[in-house]
Amino acid sequence: MSVKHVLSRGLEFGRCVCQLGFLKSAGRVVAGNLRAAPPARTVQPRAFLPTRYRYYRTSLGGLAARLQSAAVWRRFAGGSPRNRSVLLAFGVGVGLIEQQLEDERGSAAACQEIQAVFRKKRFQSPLKQFASGYKLEDYKIGNRIGKGSHAVVYEAAAQFAPVTESGGKSRQREEDFPLAIKMMWNFGAGSLSEAILKSMSQELVPAAPRAVKQEKEQMILDGQFGNQPKRMLAHPNVIRVYRAFTADVPPLPGAREQHPDDSAGLGNNRTLFVVMKNYPCTLRLFLEVTTPSHRVGALMLLQLLEGVDHLCRQGVAHRDLKSDNVLLEFDSGYCPRLVIADFGSCLAQRDSSLQLPFSGAWVDRGGSASLMAPEVATAVPGSGVVIDYSRADAWAVGAIAYEIFGQRNPFDGAVGLESRSYEEKQLPPLPAAVPADVQSVIRLLLRRKPSKRPSARVAADMLHLSLWGRKALVGHDSAGMRKLADWLLCQSAVVLLRGCSGPKGDSVEAELQRCFLSNLELEDLRTAAGFLLYG
Template sequence: MSVRHAIGRGLEYGRSFLQMGLLKIGGRVAAKLRADRLRVGHSVRTAQPQAFLPSRYRYYRTSLRGLAAQLQSASFRRRLTGGSPRNRVLCLAFGLGVGFIEEQLEDDRKSAATCQEIQAVFRRKRFQSTMKPFPSGYKLEDYIIGNQIGKGSNAVVYEAAPQCSTLKDKDSNCSLVQLREDEGEGERTRSVMCCSLRNFPLAIKMLWNFGAGSSSEEILKSMSHELVPAGPLAVELEKEHIVHDGQFGVLPKRVSAHPNVIRVYRAFTADVPLLPGAQDEYPDVLPARLNPAGLGNNRTLFLVMKNYPCTLRQYLEASTPGRRQGSLMLLQLLEGVDHLCKQGVAHRDLKSDNVLMEFDSDGCPRLVITDFGCCLAQRNASLELPFNSAWVSKGGNASLMAPEVATAVPGCGAVIDYSKADAWAVGAISYEIFGKLNPFYRGVGLESRKYEERHLPTLPPADVQLVIRLLLRRNPSKRPSARVAADMLHLSIWGGKALANRDSTGMKKLADWLLCQSAGVLLKGCRGPSGNSVEVELQRSFLSNLDLEDLRSAMGFLLYGWGQRPAHVLSV
């Protein structure tokens, strides 16, 4: 229970007695208490609980300065000295009221301590990538380039495999690479098309370079925001210092590894090669040495990442996930956004094209946020961007800009707060996950600049509908953070109806449930591969981010939602 809530409870007790017509009595009691204090001196001002009071009240002398003890002691003293019955009732009631508040505060302190202990345990268990490390890979020649697997407005992505010399264990991949080099043109194309993700475990992203020059220093500085999800060994040590003076002035600390955020394993500059399909797919961005009409520079930045089977958009075009799978997918996006926000990064271009997918051993989709070309990343982690000119970029994809971003007006002292903008975009993408058209795409109906919340389409799952409607609130101050929204889904999926009460008993049940969840996740982690499933990863993320106030907010939203009576929201 917060201090504000405790004060409110005290005011409620006082107001109830005033409404009972005891205003004059309270005045007389207050005057009498003042007289007693002046008459008996310092000893009464520091009155302690009497021996016949319950022992649990004895800590009030430090927590609430002995207020409850003084009031209750005064009540019993007046009972023995013949004070007015009404006066005794008034003092005792106020004393007990303060005592109940303190008791609930003590329960909250115990619950908060439990959350901190669980959080400490799971924060030590950092996320480990399943990719095998390779010692080199800082040159384009270290990789075998396969088919093009994606193309956007500022980059193209190809599947890739490390050369035999860069692999830690030289196995069947070597024979595959050698076979491809010896094949004829027709057979080469066929074999490339038949290669699986096992043969091409990596993906190489080649950035377009129109204005960054052809020196490695200028390229790394200009495109430094692409390195926000880079690992500690992504850039060669001798070039590491260059990227610390990037496009936004100073490159922020890079985000730590997370199962729902892409990881960049290598980043290097190289001459732009003539890759398969380049002349047809992106001739204008090629340098003049490859295309006389091209506008690109000779060198550019290359990023090496894990190769994923498809994007979220491609997956949703072919299938519609079930209710539980959809909830887990939404939850993964919220976990990824929360991880970025806590480290001072706003993605600013979340859409289904910028979310990659794979499947765990149980067939559950695992989502990964990628493409940080439009991100806002500042070392002060404020997520606030000065908007003093119309030339300041607000991010990408205007259709999925949060209302506070889309309606921002440039001016002296104007600032855009991105702390809840990505969470809003997740709410919009959720419609696609559950088989609906995204209501904010052009031609569908709504615009983020001027939509009304009552016009939002409904979704079949009532629990998810509540979370999405809260995420799509126009006013960011009334919108839950990604952490609180994620906690709502965690409680909805795994909490059960036993956590529906918010009284002190409910908080005790919540603490017991958290301990059971922790034990279960730790046991699953000891069983081997099952410990890397999507559900276990989500539970670990939840337990490593426990915060009592966030949990309380999540339970409050679940129970009261839009100010209505509690709904059946804990039923996934």
């Protein structure tokens, strides 16, 4: 819009406000002229509206109301040059505001269109679908590959032929173990299948459709999640449970030593078995032998944030996020792909509030002390007390980031900081070679107050912009917003073309870019850009 056009449009609105000031609320008149179809989420011009014009955007109604008052009217109703200058300044302000709103409407519409395109392309697990597998006898059990306080994990292979998406049969070498079977310790759920599944239903939160036999699914999950089973959509950075069933505990390798009551057939000798993909190692084991480059480290951090954001959107708080509960494999370019696993301590809610009433000390906070967010660690049980977990997992990602970049978790061990009492200035410095944007994200994630801490979505958007769109943040005005919108359109085209020309799901970077575009929200993106530009 030219300067002449801005002035003419601004003067038109200014004159309208002044002429109708006594007849009706000028704020309503101006609002009516500027009104647009409301987007899905309220858009606030934070980072890209120049500072000197923000007052007009945020208090236009108040300014118009002042012009209604008799005192102001008597003072500025004349035709002197001074009075014309006042109206001209007001007109310019309103004209610039209208242009900003037009840009916002265009950017919001572009974001919604991009989001709609990529949300249609739901993530599909590369593992072939099962036609059977509801019995332990359907699997060949290999060596033990992991053990925790609530379960033991064995490598496994299906003794039936998996069904491909096209309906054909696929051959599987007998020595391969593409699956993992997790056997839960049944300490008090009884020996009835329904009671076991209901007691351990948190393990089924990342379950795929038909993971549990249909006749049992509704009955099992009703008591835990409400009238309908909790069903979480698939995501490349969250584990997928392919089968879940109960069975008598067999004489598996090490079972007698690890769980003597079950292995001897005493007490609750039936338990839950969960079938998943077999991953090479955990994040902790990987970081013990490898220090990733700073770019790879940023991609790993970004994957954790994308996974946590997906959980929050689905109404799930993991509550026990740590490097032992993150599994790892590699894409074709040997870039680590991370998946969040072990949902035994999760909080799953259909209303997605992620708020847990903390009425007594018997309520489980979840997690370990070294990775427990301040708002969780400092909560004192009592009547009406509620723990908000909406940004607790994002805080844990900030602590894990230190491990990713070769440092010790600052909250781990007796000599570390305590999340309930630390001050932000006490956080140890990250290696100087870690990019400034990445360091900024980690520092923001570890802020004590949740209200000052970015959500996982905003933190992920910060890393996306830093990795692929930093050059688009050339300004802090509406021109910068338009350039960012142009970059989003170009990025969408690149990702779509890449998806059509190559194998889907093969590249970690391609997966991350699809996640970013499918969750695109202008308000979150603007907040992320503001953090990057202004800190």
